[in-house]
Every structure is written in structure tokens, then in C-alpha cells.
Amino acid sequence: MSGAPSSAPKQALGLSRRETREGAQPPSTVGDNHQECYKHAVTDKEAALLTTSGNPSPLEEIQKKTGAQVQLDPDPSPVQGTKIVVIRGSRSQIEDTVRLINRTTGAQEMITAQAEAFWLEWVLEAFPDLDSSAYFLPPVYVNRVPMTREIVASMDVLVLQEAPTNATQDTRSSKRSPTSDQVPTPRPSPVQQSDVRDDGAMQRVFLCLREMANKNNETLVALTQLQFGDYLGEPCYSAAAAQMPLPKTLPADKPRQWKYGDFDIILIHREYGFVVCEVKAIGEKVSHMTEQELHESIGNKLKQAVSQLDKAETMLSHLVSDIDPHLRITKTMAFPNLTATQVQQAIASDPQLTQELCRCLGTVDPTALTRLCLCSDQLSNPDTPSDVNDDVLRELGEWWQHRVTSPGPDSHMTSEIYKKLVARFCGPATTVTVPCIYPTSLCQDPGSGRVPDRRVLRPDNPLPGAGPPAQHGASQSFSIRTAGHGQDRGTAADGHRMAATWPPRLRREYVGGEPCRVLHAAARSAADRKHSFERTG
Secondary structure (H helix, E strand, C coil): CCCCCCCCCHHHHCHHHCCCCCCCCCCCCCCCCCCEEEEEEEEHHHHHHHCCCCCCCHHHHHHHHHCCEEEECCCCCCCCCEEEEEEEECHHHHHHHHHHHHHHHCCHHHHHHHHHHHHHHHHHHHCCCCCCCEEEECCCCCCCCCEEEEEECCEEEEEECECCCHHHHHHHHHHCCCCCCCCCCCCCCCECHHHHHHHHHHHHHHHHHHHHHHHCCCCEEEEEEEEHHHCCCCHHHHHHHCCCCCHHHCCCCCCHHHHCCEEEEEEEECCCEEEEEEECCCCHHHHHCCHHHHHHHHHHHHHHHHHHHHHHHHHHHHHCCCCCCCCCEEEEEEECCCCHHHHHHHHHCCHHHHHHHHHHHCCCCHHHHHHHCEEHHHCCCCCCCCCCCHHHHHHHHHHHHHHHHCCCCCCCCCHHHHHHHHHHHHCCCCCCCCCCCCCCECCCCCCCCCCCCCEECCCCCCCHHHCCCCCCCCCCCCCCEECCCCCCCCCCCCCCEEEEEECCCCEEEEECCEEEEECCEEEECCCCCCCCEEECC
């Protein structure tokens, strides 16, 4: 399966609207002032509308409004019956120009309809059991903290780089110095303990929700750490997305900074609508705090969660307003490092915070607040996060009933709307950025249908060269998870699991200063290992 079904309309794919044939690609430099060249295909009839007699012509008016350089390409179009409009300017100028051209020619509605039809076709092929299964994207949790290349037990691995203490900094530096035949790898900035703690908290919530959804046969799609700006953010679909609600078009009466942010965890449920979860981790110095200090620390986290959930709800309501403005959005928060008792005591010590939490979570009973949140009582052990046993599932089930299912199904969530939401949030126009942690190989670019001159990951060959040699008889294997929850292939006797996702979800990243396109992919290690190791090819 490629990134796009072959039957998809070319115009919806955006292939005729970017310089793929000449080899031009979106520039790697991200920034609104960076100048780009974009070739926009129009029919002969549309070209005539843009150049009708007048002073100025419609095309000149568009150029004056947007500030971009706009002209018809003097060279003949390679496609009969079309002409090419050459647009030069910043990314925002190009998007504005394309939108005005489509509005002038009347093509916008057709482009948007074709794009949505293609997105729906794409997700139905990518997620064949969409009407009956749970999909998590990515299907494994991806640590966001940087990693560095090291040699461990004669194996080339990537290791999370925690911030070193003064006592160990010199020792680590000497151990990690490259040998004469090694190519030095740029070292990432040391990771603060808070970064590792946040990753651990997110991982536990992710693993527990995934296990619960699979055990209960829930029909949903879950995304983790989706940036607002990544929603319908792929440049080749900008023309199609221009008429849809986007983060940048959040109404002016909302705080400007609310245009920027992310969803920690967002569930799109076939029956219950949206569930948005904000995950908060608290420091390991809890045992050294006084009772008042602990309450203040927890209270600050609760206030942050309320503010971020309000922002997430506002943004989500805006993004789906053209589909159905009345879709249910259930808000919840998770505190994997705290017990329900600790959270309840902090709430009880602050009456104003209690009121804010009741408003945010939609309850009039302050004593019910912790039943609407996820705490360590309902999650797996932090030392064995993947061990989601029956006791944990029972606690999760009670939370799910209190927070999500008790109001009953959302009457606005139909099968058609569910598929349309998945097509927008999980289709080819929306891409979650994750770290590039796998070896790369040349493959066909699903977006343009040609072999690019950059290094990319491919889902059917995630480990070029089969990885490092096995040590002392340890078996080496990897698993490919299809569309979020497929079956593992092979064994993992040495505790390592390699996982890649399908369908391809490519995103431009930089590795060692070299641009590449990377997949939603991550690795898991044995629960008793101190660090997360990733093999490299």
C-alpha cells in the first residue's frame, strides 16, 4: 500500500499543484519569510477568467492583495487543456494566492470536495476495521526526549540522554568518546529529569488506554501529542484545507496564544464523541515536601491542566464546527505520579480551584472530581508500565464509566461523521511529528510517486541490513504493527522490539544534518531495562 490509492483524484492529491515533475520540493527551511516557488495548475477556462481584459486583470489584483509574484507560465503545460500559474513568495503568500485564485475561478468547492473524498478513501484503506476496532497513532509510544548513539555490549544503540550529575559527567564523556573508525554523531542537549518523567507519565497512560480499548472492543481512534498546527497542515493540501476551520482561523474573540498548543491525548470515539486528556507529571521530590508545599505543587498542576483543557476544547470545537458544532467533547486529566487521595486533598485545600475543576469537568459534586481523573491508582506500575493487569483494567473500567460512558452515546456522532473526523485528523493531510530513530533507505515517496534524492524510511523494510549481528546466540527480530494494532511478527528473546506503523506517515526531519522523511515509529524495550535502546542499521 502506498501513501495514496491509485484511484484518487489527481487534483485532490495536489500532485498537479506542486513542482514534483521538475524535482522541486517544499524547502527544508521553515519560516514564513522563506521564498518558495509554487506551480498551480488551472484549466484553460480558468486561465481565461484570471486574465480577462481589465486594468488591472484579476491575476494582477490577486498579486497586489497577497504581495506574491504571480504570472502565467510562458512555457506550454505538459497536460493538455491546462495552464500553469507560477507563484513566488512566502508560504503564507502562496496559500493566500491559491485561495484567491480558486475563489475567482470557482474551483475551491470542487477541490475541497475531492480532497475530502480522497482522505476518506485513504483512511478506509489504511484502517480496514475502522467501524469495529481501536487504532492508536502512533501504535507505540514515542519518547520525545533526544537520544544519542552509543556502543553497549558491542552493539550500536541509541540511548536517552539524561542530564548528567557533576559526579558522572566526566566518566560518561570518556566512555562515550568515538573510536578512530567511528563517525562522531552530533550530541543532543542533555535531557532534564522532568522530560524523562513526562515521557514516563505519558507512556503509562497510553499503554493503559490502549489495553483497555482493545480488551473492551472499543471503536475509536487515538492520537498522542498532536500539535494544533499539524492539523491539516501538509502543504500539498493547503488549497483543499483553506475553506475548513484551521487553528490559525480561531475566532478573534479567543486569546491569540490559544492558536498554538497540542493535544496530549485525543480519542475520537464512534459512540461517545471526543475525549481529550491532559497528562501532568509531578516531580520525584514529593516525599521531601511539606503538606502545604505538596498541595501547592499539585494545585499548580491542576490549574495548568484546567487552562490547557479549556484551550483544547475551544480549539477542537472550532476545528469541527463545519462538520457538527454540537459534538460532545469530554475533558479529563491524568496524574500518573499521584494517588487519588493526594489529588483530592490538594483540591479540598483550595475552594477556588475546586470551583474551576467542577466547571471544567462538568460536575457539581466536588467529591466526584478524582473519579473523573486518572491517577496512579488506576494505572500500571511505573516500573512495569506495559503490565496492564486485570486489577488495573477494572479500575480503568470504573473511570471510563464515570467519565465517558455515563451520559450515554452522543446523538450527534453518526457513522458518517466519525469517518469524516478520522479522515481529517488521521488522514494524509495531518501528520504528527516524531523523532527519527530508525536507519533510513531510499524508497518511493508516496506523496509524489517518484524516487526522491533524500533518505526516507519505508514500512516494508524498517531495518536495512537486518540490524546488528546477534550477540551470544540472542535472537534478533522486529515487529511490524499494521495500522495501529496489527499482529507482532517474530520473537523478541533479547527483549528488544522494533515497531513501525502502517500506513506511511512521513514527515521531514534532520538526522546528522541530513534531511530525511520519517515515519510514526518507535521502539520498546524490556520493562526491566534502565534505558530505552534503539538498534541502528
